[in-house]
Amino acid sequence: MKLYSFNFLILLLTYGNCNSDIHIGYRVTLAVPVVYSMGFIGRALLMETNQIEPNFKAALSVEAVNGKYSCSLEVFLGDVKVWNSGHYSRFYTWDECVLELTNDGDLRLKGPQDRVGWRTGTSGQRVERLQILSTGNLVLVDNMDRIKWQSFNFPTDVMLWGQRLNVATRLTSFPSNSSSFYTLEIQHNRIALYLHSGEWNYSYWEFKPSMNRNITFIKLGSKGLDLFSDKYKKIAQITSQENQLLRFLALGNATGNLGLYFYSAEERKFEASYQALNTTCDLPLACKPYGICTFSNACSCIGLLTNAKSPNCSGAISGGFCNISQVEMIELGGVSSVLQGAPKKVNVSKEDCENLCLDDCTCAAALYYLQECYLYGLVMGAKQVIRGTGFTYMVKVPKGTHGSHGKSNVKKWVLVMVGVVDGLIIVLILGGFGYYFVQKRRKNLLNTDRN
Numbered sequence: 001m002k003l004y005s006f007n008f009l010i011l012l013l014t015y016g017n018c019n020s021d022i023h024i025g026y027r028v029t030l031a032v033p034v035v036y037s038m039g040f041i042g043r044a045l046l047m048e049t050n051q052i053e054p055n056f057k058a059a060l061s062v063e064a065v066n067g068k069y070s071c072s073l074e075v076f077l078g079d080v081k082v083w084n085s086g087h088y089s090r091f092y093t094w095d096e097c098v099l100e101l102t103n104d105g106d107l108r109l110k111g112p113q114d115r116v117g118w119r120t121g122t123s124g125q126r127v128e129r130l131q132i133l134s135t136g137n138l139v140l141v142d143n144m145d146r147i148k149w150q151s152f153n154f155p156t157d158v159m160l161w162g163q164r165l166n167v168a169t170r171l172t173s174f175p176s177n178s179s180s181f182y183t184l185e186i187q188h189n190r191i192a193l194y195l196h197s198g199e200w201n202y203s204y205w206e207f208k209p210s211m212n213r214n215i216t217f218i219k220l221g222s223k224g225l226d227l228f229s230d231k232y233k234k235i236a237q238i239t240s241q242e243n244q245l246l247r248f249l250a251l252g253n254a255t256g257n258l259g260l261y262f263y264s265a266e267e268r269k270f271e272a273s274y275q276a277l278n279t280t281c282d283l284p285l286a287c288k289p290y291g292i293c294t295f296s297n298a299c300s301c302i303g304l305l306t307n308a309k310s311p312n313c314s315g316a317i318s319g320g321f322c323n324i325s326q327v328e329m330i331e332l333g334g335v336s337s338v339l340q341g342a343p344k345k346v347n348v349s350k351e352d353c354e355n356l357c358l359d360d361c362t363c364a365a366a367l368y369y370l371q372e373c374y375l376y377g378l379v380m381g382a383k384q385v386i387r388g389t390g391f392t393y394m395v396k397v398p399k400g401t402h403g404s405h406g407k408s409n410v411k412k413w414v415l416v417m418v419g420v421v422d423g424l425i426i427v428l429i430l431g432g433f434g435y436y437f438v439q440k441r442r443k444n445l446l447n448t449d450r451n
Helices: 005-015 350-358 407-450
Strands: 021-023 027-031 041-048 056-065 068-077 080-084 096-101 107-110 116-119 129-132 138-141 147-150 158-160 164-166 170-173 181-186 191-197 200-207 217-220 224-228 234-239 246-251 258-264 269-275 291-293 299-301 327-333 335-337 344-346 365-369 372-376 382-384 392-398
Touching: 021 041, 027 041, 027 056, 041 129, 056 096, 056 129, 068 096, 068 107, 068 116, 080 158, 170 246, 181 246, 217 246, 246 269, 327 350, 335 365, 335 392, 344 350, 350 365, 350 372, 350 392
Parallel strands: 291 382
Antiparallel strands: 021 129, 027 096, 041 056, 056 068, 068 080, 096 107, 107 116, 129 138, 138 147, 158 246, 164 217, 170 181, 181 191, 191 200, 217 224, 224 234, 246 258, 258 269, 291 299, 327 392, 335 382, 344 372, 365 372, 365 392
16 A cells, blocks of 8 residues: 555544554555655654543654655654654655565565665564554564563653663754754763763763662653662652643753653643753753853854854864964853863862863863863853852964953953843843833823823
8 A cells, every 4th residue: 555645634534543553464655755845744644542632643754854755653642753763863765665564573664675774673573563552652562462672662852651761771862953962861870961062972961869879760750750779769759840740751852951741731732841951051052162151041152263254153263273382272251161071180270271271182172160170172061150250261272363462351352242242131121121211201291281
């Protein structure tokens, strides 16, 4: 059977009352457009759970991505995608996208000429059918309902209610148009959010159980994210801030923020009942590289590095800082970093910290605080902090970037550039208040004249 993606609405009607399982020998084909169309998505609804909306649905999907068409098996909760077979590695195809549950129990995605792009690897395990459970778990079972494969064992960027993740597993989220990505990692002593960029990995949020207790697994419950010990005892919880049943946890691909979500029947959409990071400047990619997040949650480039012809804050910076005679450090007082886990040196002076970065080819920036020096391989996650708190952020730049003014003038000029956005906002606010009071006084005078 071959289904054409332009009949998407008809497909939903045709399969709207489908069962929550399909059996061996099943095969469905979704046609792929001949000509690439940006933004195109075609889906065939395969299964759905018998629940009050929003319920779970499984669908075969063709989607336009980067000039090609990807073919994937997906699970939705309402209109939220909660699992995708191509999350880590897309299967690109042409002409057709085929889902097949073979007679020997292997679930496969195929393209033309029987080219296999994804499979469960369950051949010979006596699989009888594919089911979608009321938890949203997509499973292959035998005739005794024993699970041979399940989507819960292959987490993406969403964790569903009732789902369990063991230590050393992770959720991964990929921002669009970026080589960086985020992870939520379950470690023995904590759960943490990480930014990965090239060879560099930095954490930017963590949650630890009290009394140094070890974590064995985590599980999303009705009221929060529960952390368990090796004796299956709950040792900590990240609690929802709303008295509503939680449906899923998600690692945002745009921000890298961690959220717990419930369904609002009144608003008819999912809403966050908890977020790990509550301010824009605490997000690792709140600004572009070589940008600083200011008190007003706006981004400002480091002024000395800005090139009018450059579309980003890095200007002419291109890395390659191995020749110490060609580089220097500029200082930004009142600036810190949200990125944690950088290599640290203790009992050093600010000058020592500066030299440590200059001598290290891989160092792009350094953070100095109370005789501690942190060396970074990238300039991201910088944020403005209250001056006088002792933080000094230093950035490696080509020598001569600041001209002939000297380091003290450079420091002052850069800080002015950081604060310029905040200054403009304050001026606008004060101007708005002034305009309001002038108009109010003028209106009162007119009323007095009329009386």
